[in-house]
Amino acid sequence: xxxxxxxxxxxxxxxxxxxxxxxxxxxxxxxxxxxxxxxxxxxxxxxxxxxxxxxxxxxxxxxxxxxxxxxxxxxxxxxxxxxxxxxxxxxxxxxxxxxxxxxxxxxxxxxxxxxxxxxxxxxxxxxxxxxxxxxxxxxxxxxxxxxxxxxxxxxxxxxxxxxxxxxxxxxxxxxxxxxxxxxxxxxxxxxxxxxxxxxxxxxxxxxxxxxxxxxxxxxxxxxxxxxxxxxxxxxxxxxxxxxxxxxxxxxxxxxxxxxxxxxxxxxxxxxxxxxxxxxxx
Numbered sequence: 001x002x003x004x005x006x007x008x009x010x011x012x013x014x015x016x017x018x019x020x021x022x023x024x025x026x027x028x029x030x031x032x033x034x035x036x037x038x039x040x041x042x043x044x045x046x047x048x049x050x051x052x053x054x055x056x057x058x059x060x061x062x063x064x065x066x067x068x069x070x071x072x073x074x075x076x077x078x079x080x081x082x083x084x085x086x087x088x089x090x091x092x093x094x095x096x097x098x099x100x101x102x103x104x105x106x107x108x109x110x111x112x113x114x115x116x117x118x119x120x121x122x123x124x125x126x127x128x129x130x131x132x133x134x135x136x137x138x139x140x141x142x143x144x145x146x147x148x149x150x151x152x153x154x155x156x157x158x159x160x161x162x163x164x165x166x167x168x169x170x171x172x173x174x175x176x177x178x179x180x181x182x183x184x185x186x187x188x189x190x191x192x193x194x195x196x197x198x199x200x201x202x203x204x205x206x207x208x209x210x211x212x213x214x215x216x217x218x219x220x221x222x223x224x225x226x227x228x229x230x231x232x233x234x235x236x237x238x239x240x241x242x243x244x245x246x247x248x249x250x251x252x253x254x255x256x257x258x259x260x261x262x263x264x265x266x267x268x269x270x271x272x273x274x275x276x277x278x279x280x281x
Contacts, residue, residue, distance in 0.1 A: 031093040032072040035100075035125055036065040039132070042154035045081050048143030052162055056080040057154045057250045061134060063100075072100065074121060074134070081147050082108035084136055086121045098125040098132075106138055117141055125151075156214050157189035160221060160248055164255055167277035170204065173266025180204070181277050185257055187212070197225065197244065199259070204270055205231035207259055209244050220249045229261055240264055246272075 039061050044053040061076040072091050076084040089102030100123040107114045123134035131151060138145040164185045170178045180203040188196045195214060199207040209227030216222075223246040228239050246257035255274035261267070 030065070030068055030070055031098055032063075032070055032091040033065040034093070035091065035098050035129060036063050036072065037129070038062045039129075039151050041149055041151040042158070043078055043081060043147055043149045044158065045145060045147045047141070047145040053158075054080065055154065055158050055162075057159055059149065061149050071102075074100070074102070074104075074123075076134070076136070076149060078147070082106045082114075084119060084121075084147075086119070086136075089121060096127045098127070099123070100125070100134065106136065108138070108141060154250075156216065156221060157193070157195075159250065159252070160195065160214060160223075161187050161189045163187075164257075164272075164274055166255070166272055166274040168201070168204070168270050168272050170268060170270045172264070172268040178203075179277060183272060185272060195223070195225075197227070197257075199257075199272075204259075205229050205237070207242065207244075212244060214248075220247055220254075222247050223257070229259070231261070231264060 041059060041061065042055060042057045043059050044055050046053045056078055059076075059078055061074065064073045064075070066072055066088065070091055071088045074084070074086045074089055078084075084104065084106045086102045086104030089100050092099045101121060103118065103120045105116050106119045107116055109115055117138050117140050119136050119138045121134060121136055123132065125132035133151070134149045136147045136149075138147070164187070166183055168180045168183050170180070180201060183199070183201055185197065185199045188198075190196060190211075195212040197207070197209040197212050201207075207227060207229045209225040212223055212225035214221045214223050223244065225244045227242055227244060229242045230237050230239055232238055240261050240263045242259055242261040244257060244259055246255075248255045253274075257272040259270040259272075261270075
């Protein structure tokens, strides 16, 4: 009886193990089906002619299961970087990670003029489908272009950092609405979540802020900080304290900065607006 019981227990254990293997195999029988869906995220583009990646928020990538052969079709349409299609991409599952690789094409251009270019894809996705990156490489565009789509919300330091080109309108106790074209403001991310702002103007001098804070609400970041400006005429330059307020939306289409210098000309206010100065000004 003891031998029979021992054999029965052994058989039961083998049966349970076989069932467990079958279940694991069924989960990964077609990994492309496991990851099919649409993913929200942001993208960063790097190429030969820029030191700082271009970023685009609020983007999406779709994975469609091709069938029972373990491949998938990926479509990614970026408002900034073009339309990508990779068909027959190989999907594998190992440990806690899905891997995707393949080749396809992209339509890139400006306005109505678009050309088709070959591209390759390498991507990874975790089992929870909450973390992942997909990198598209386009060798024949801009000396080699790499666009990485990342799941999730874009960090503020990636979205806001960069150069902003526009115009300024200044007022003080002695005049109103003095404008200046071709002005550039640069934001650089610090390691603590703050930013450094630099603004050098032929008209107004050099502005420097090393601890600019940025808070987000309803898709818009509000910036504030305290800094200094170097102002003067004919080589007679002095340093003055100044403050900064500003706002940048996630599309980076609505951008403004206001610099206030209380100790200059009875209180000087300079407002920077993104884009070309209207003809009326």
